[in-house]
Amino acid sequence: MKDILVLVMCVFGFLPVVKAQTGLGARGGATFSEVWLTPGVPQGLAQGMDIGIVGRFMNNHNLGLQVEANVSRQGWLFFPETGARHEREFTSVQVPVLTYLQLGRGTLRFAVQAGVFGGYVLEGRDLLTPAVPLSAGPVAYREQNQLPWQYGVMGAAGPALSFPFGIIHFEARFVQHLSDILEADFNEDNYFRSSRLRTITFGMQWVYMFGGRREK
Numbered sequence: 124m125k126d127i128l129v130l131v132m133c134v135f136g137f138l139p140v141v142k143a144q145t146g147l148g149a150r151g152g153a154t155f156s157e158v159w160l161t162p163g164v165p166q167g168l169a170q171g172m173d174i175g176i177v178g179r180f181m182n183n184h185n186l187g188l189q190v191e192a193n194v195s196r197q198g199w200l201f202f203p204e205t206g207a208r209h210e211r212e213f214t215s216v217q218v219p220v221l222t223y224l225q226l227g228r229g230t231l232r233f234a235v236q237a238g239v240f241g242g243y244v245l246e247g248r249d250l251l252t253p254a255v256p257l258s259a260g261p262v263a264y265r266e267q268n269q270l271p272w273q274y275g276v277m278g279a280a281g282p283a284l285s286f287p288f289g290i291i292h293f294e295a296r297f298v299q300h301l302s303d304i305l306e307a308d309f310n311e312d313n314y315f316r317s318s319r320l321r322t323i324t325f326g327m328q329w330v331y332m333f334g335g336r337r338e339k
Contacts, residue, residue: 149177150176156169159317166201169198181225189220198250214244221277231285232290238277240298269306
């Protein structure tokens with residue numbers, strides 16, 4: 124009997140998404156990353172990119188849910204003006220789940236998104252600019268292991284234009300990792316005790332809405 128009740132609850136919980144107007148699309152943008160470090164060190168912004176697919180489920184005109192699957196290239200740039208300069212680039216897969224709030228009707232609208240994500244770092248490489256051997260620097264972080272599993276929060280906002288062929292949404296997105304990117308070792312005095320990546324993305328989404336009642 125308990126299993127039946129759980130199944131019924133799951134079905135009814137899924138019904139609002141099934142009955143919602145749904146959309147499918149793509150997104151992409153340029154990323155600018157740095158790491159929130161303890162202890163802090165001089166940094167520059169590491170440039171990268173973000174691309175992915177978007178699924179959107181609108182229960183009414185203003186409010187819905189957005190699920191994404193993104194491939195993101197991020198990194199860091201430590202000690203940019205010194206001989207200890209170290210730039211690292213890595214590629215990760217991220218799956219955000221976001222609320223989607225839409226304001227306005229007609230062609231011009233304004234959209235706000237907020238939610239959480241989980242991700243996994245696939246690969247990374249060191250970029251040497253200028254191409255000279257890396258010096259030890261004041262922190263021996265290159266001996267720290269990079270952690271593959273990541274999670275955090277994100278928010279985005281920007282104008283959206285609605286056309287018969289889909290909705291084009293321009294966004295500025297802020298992503299804050301709540302997990303460390305480098306494994307801490309509190310027995311080592313010259314390791315980073317915390318290292319949480321944060322990224323700003325300037326990009327665009329295109330989503331075609333289908334099913335249910337068309338938006339006006």
